[in-house]
Amino acid sequence: MHLLRGAVRTYAWGSRTAIAEFVGAPSPTAHPEAELWFGAHPGDPAWLQTDDGERSLLDALREDPEGELGAAVRARFGDTLPFLVKVLAADEPLSLQAHPSTEQAIEGFAREDRLGIPVNAPDRNYRDRSHKPEIIVALSQFEALAGFRPAARSVELMQALGVTDLDPYINLLLGQRDEDGLRALFTTWITCPQPDLDVLVPAVLDGAIDYVRSGEREFAREAKTVLELGERYPGDAGVLASLLLNRLSLAPGEALYLPAGNLHAYLHGVGVEVMANSDNVLRGGLTPKHVDVPELLRVLDFTPAEDVLVTPETIRDGAEIVYPTPAPEFAVSVVNIDGDAVGHEIDAPIRHDGPQVLLCTEGAVTVHAKASAVDLARGAAAWVSADDGPIRLSAQEPTRLFRVTVGL
Ligand SMILES: [Zn+2]
Numbered sequence: 001m002h003l004l005r006g007a008v009r010t011y012a013w014g015s016r017t018a019i020a021e022f023v024g025a026p027s028p029t030a031h032p033e034a035e036l037w038f039g040a041h042p043g044d045p046a047w048l049q050t051d052d053g054e055r056s057l058l059d060a061l062r063e064d065p066e067g068e069l070g071a072a073v074r075a076r077f078g079d080t081l082p083f084l085v086k087v088l089a090a091d092e093p094l095s096l097q098a099h100p101s102t103e104q105a106i107e108g109f110a111r112e113d114r115l116g117i118p119v120n121a122p123d124r125n126y127r128d129r130s131h132k133p134e135i136i137v138a139l140s141q142f143e144a145l146a147g148f149r150p151a152a153r154s155v156e157l158m159q160a161l162g163v164t165d166l167d168p169y170i171n172l173l174l175g176q177r178d179e180d181g182l183r184a185l186f187t188t189w190i191t192c193p194q195p196d197l198d199v200l201v202p203a204v205l206d207g208a209i210d211y212v213r214s215g216e217r218e219f220a221r222e223a224k225t226v227l228e229l230g231e232r233y234p235g236d237a238g239v240l241a242s243l244l245l246n247r248l249s250l251a252p253g254e255a256l257y258l259p260a261g262n263l264h265a266y267l268h269g270v271g272v273e274v275m276a277n278s279d280n281v282l283r284g285g286l287t288p289k290h291v292d293v294p295e296l297l298r299v300l301d302f303t304p305a306e307d308v309l310v311t312p313e314t315i316r317d318g319a320e321i322v323y324p325t326p327a328p329e330f331a332v333s334v335v336n337i338d339g340d341a342v343g344h345e346i347d348a349p350i351r352h353d354g355p356q357v358l359l360c361t362e363g364a365v366t367v368h369a370k371a372s373a374v375d376l377a378r379g380a381a382a383w384v385s386a387d388d389g390p391i392r393l394s395a396q397e398p399t400r401l402f403r404v405t406v407g408l
Contacts, residue, residue: 001369001388003049004057004357004381006036006087018089018140018270022361023379032091038357038381039084041277048383057081057383070386073354073406076328083330085357085381085404086273088136093229094266095287096145096238099132100299101260105280108295123290127279133327134275135257135310137334137402138250139361142269145225145245147262147305148186151177154244157219161207165200179302182244186302189240190284190293198235204243205230222247225267229286238265238285246308253334255310257325261301262308272359272402276329319346320403328407337365338398345394354406356384356391363399368392376401 008019014034020027023036038046045058061068065079073082100108108126117124136142149157151173158166158173169188173181192200208223208230225247229239245263250256250271258264265286282296283289312321315333319341322333335348345368350356358367360376367374367382370389374382384391393401 001367001372001374001382001384001391003374003376004038004383005047005049005054006038006381007044007046008033009035009037009044011035013090013092013094015089015091015270018091019087022087022089022139022270024377034089036087037084038086038359039277040081041084043279046381046383067387068385069355070353072352073386077406080277081355082277082328082406083357083404084275084277085359085402086275087139087270087359088266088273089270090266090268093232093268093286095281095289096241096263096265096284097281098261098263098284098296098299099134099258099278100126100280100282102129102131104260104299105129105131105278108280123292125280125282125290125292125295130276130278130280131260132276132278132280133257133259133325133329134273135255135323135325135327135330135332136250136266136271136273137255137323137332138252138269138271140252140270142250142254142271143225143267144248144250144256144264144269145242145267146248146256146258146264147246147308148179148182148244148302149246150304150306151179151181154182157222157243160216160219161204161211161223163203163207165203166207179304182302182304183300186241186244186300187297190237190297192237194235197237197240201230201235201237201239204240221249228267233286236285241284246305248308250309253312253321255312255323255332256308257310257323259301259326261299262305263300272332272361274330274332274404276327320348325407331405331407333403334361335393335401335403336399337363337393337395337401342395342398345392348391348393348403350390350403350405351408352406353386355386357404358382358384358391359402359404361400361402363395363397365393365395365399365401368394
């Protein structure tokens with residue numbers, strides 16, 4: 001078991017304060033820090049802090065896959081860590097995106113190989129053969145768009161904005177209030193010629209301004225999101241797409257799971273994100289990065305998603321909160337040490353053998369494994385190999401510890 005130093009990713013949509021403050025580094029930072037990666041991704045692995053200095057987790061897995069991952073995980077996923085843990089800090093909206101299913105990723109990867117597109121080319125969609133299910137657990141208030149809203153409700157939103165230019169699209173959806181209608185409308189907008197978008201998007205923004213000024217509350221968040229996106233990405237079809245998506249505000253501890261085909265855009269906030277170790281992203285707008293609309297349309301799931309929040313379950317008398325998802329690559333939980341547990345050493349068993357990534361998000365904790373112990377302050381993480389065996393925890397103050405393992 002070792003302390004694990006995460007790899008900081010600087011993207012324009014990041015924050016100059018959130019990640020630095022989380023890990024106790026000087027703030028504000030020179031560049032916006034968007035993500036802190038704790039994993040063995042070849043693009044940016046995390047670093048084990050050993051007595052002999054720093055060592056990349058990727059190298060450690062290569063040298064001793066059996067000891068680090070354990071036989072069961074190797075048999076299921078090969079000699080790679082199947083998940084990636086990130087602290088994500090968004091000051092500005094991220095791109096409108098979706099991720100493929102495993103079948104779509106295998107097919108897309110082979111197709112782009114046949115076309116001779118280098119795997120690291122900016123216009124490559126499929127960089128590996130994996131699906132990319134992801135869960136985000138909010139650390140702060142977290143704002144997002146995720147999944148299509150039921151069509152009838154989106155009609156109400158568009159009618160409330162009172163924009164005449166939207167009438168043909170409202171009628172389209174009124175004529176087909178189901179996933180086929182949503183597919184038709186989204187496809188119309190996302191493939192709309194730019195001169196038409198340059199008329200329609202500003203008209204919608206005007207409607208949103210009037211709506212917000214009117215003091216109406218029902219769709220106030222949705223209207224403000226339209227304005228925020230429209231200001232940053234003028235004339236972008238993603239602004240219109242936001243009218244069709246669930247607008248979610250997660251309180252700290254609430255979580256959102258994004259299965260294959262779910263159209264989403266994170267808007268603002270800090271969270272712990274866990275995903276299958278894949279780079280397969282199909283973007284539809286709200287980004288300067290590569291956008292591939294036909295490919296996005298191939299993978300999107302237009303089934304209205306009314307309940308996209310993950311319902312946590314408590315285990316071990318409330319000592320651990322589990323966020324159940326169908327993803328085999330990861331299992332996410334939060335160990336809560338408070339009340340009588342503070343000041344005592346407690347067991348923290350996992351349901352099967354395999355590696356663990358631990359991330360302290362509140363308080364401070366000592367992690368005891370078979371042959372070693374590490375102290376984790378807020379913002380610090382540990383790598384517990386399969387060989388390290390079961391862990392015990394002791395905290396002198398109320399503490400929250402994220403734990404990510406391989407799924408069942
Ligand atoms: Zn995503």
